[in-house]
Amino acid sequence: MPRAEAAIDRTNGAVSSRTPSRAASYRMRDLCQLTGLERQTIHFYIQEGLLPEGKKTGRNMAYYSEEHVELLRLIKQLQQERFLPLRAIRAILGGKAGGFSPEQRRLLAEVKERLLGAPRGRALVGGSTELVGVREIADAHGVSTKDVDELIDAGLLSAQGGPKARRIRREDAWLVSAWAELSRAGLAREQGFAPRDMMMIDEAIGALFAKEREIFFDRVMHLGPDEIAKLVERVLPILSDVVARMHMHKARDLFALAADERSSAVATAAAKGSRT
Incomplete structure (x- = not known):
């Protein structure tokens, strides 16, 4: 069986039980089948710097490695289980740097498991996944649905569902509440302010977090979980x-x-x- 097809059984389309090589041995169709993601979605992640480009062997041909598969699964998990917007995922993964190495991800998974076992730690890495509609959140905090939608469109909130049936995590409603308080305090649309302006805070925190992440991996990753x-x-x-x-x-x-x-x-x- 050719290297590019080592992990996919072409006769029935099922994923083989064989362990795939970590070399660049997957085609785009393999990535789609292994991760359940559409081709357009994977290309979008590459364009956004969430996923490194594959090893090009021709104008329209590239091969991808097991690291690409693991990273795509991680992005999918962060979106579906943690409901993180792509801006937050990009900050976590370190943008075009290619994200965590498999060893780093394994260690972080072990650290998360420990934190989930402690009340204070659980508050840092846990959280409810209860979803609530945009209209309900807007009414609860005295803002318009336009305000909530703008936070979503800016990538500050992650939403599930179509444009007219968007839902966000109830746990993330604090950001809507913050905008409501800022607006009532005077930073309202009438003065030229908008929810999208909160992106500058997100960008500043993202830059800070990237540096913290770098220092963290450099100085404490040798410790046990x-x-x-x-x-x-x-x-x-x-x-x-x-x-x-x-x-x-x-x-x-x-x-x-x-x-x-x-x-x-x-x-x-x-x-x-x-x-x-």
Whole structure:
């Protein structure tokens, strides 16, 4: 059997029980069959930087490896089980870097298993998958369905269902609530603000997370899953508090600068007055 067909039984289309090679041995049709994803979806993931390109052997021919299969299954799992939008998945996987290695994914799976066994850890990696309609969420928080749809279209929320029957996780409604509070506080559409503006926060946090991820893999991945789970459980809430406090300090620095400018202007005016 040729390498490109090593994992697929062509006689009945079933996935073979043989262990596939980790070399680039799959065609696009193999990826579709092994993952249950459409060809267009896989191409979209490649274009979005979620999946590395295959090894091209011709203008319209490329081969893919077992890593591609594992990564596609992971993306599918994150979308269907965790209801993560592609923007969040891209941040987790590290964009065009190709995501986690199989070893890293196995270790993270073990860490997650440990965290699920602890109340505080479960809050970090668990969560309800209950779905609720866009209309219900909008009414509950006093915003329009247009607002919720804009958060979805911006990739800030993940939704299931068609355009007129979209549902999101009830657990993710905090973002809708945040927009409602910002709007009532004055950052409303009437002043030129929109839910899509929250993308700048997501982008900033995404850049921060990418750096944290890099440091994490560099400095603590040599530890065992039990030790890493305890570390994450202790450290993540502290880091979240640091981010919030640093944001407030940036605002204080801005107003401190304004005060310094005013003092400087007063001093300059006084100096001119003393010379006249």
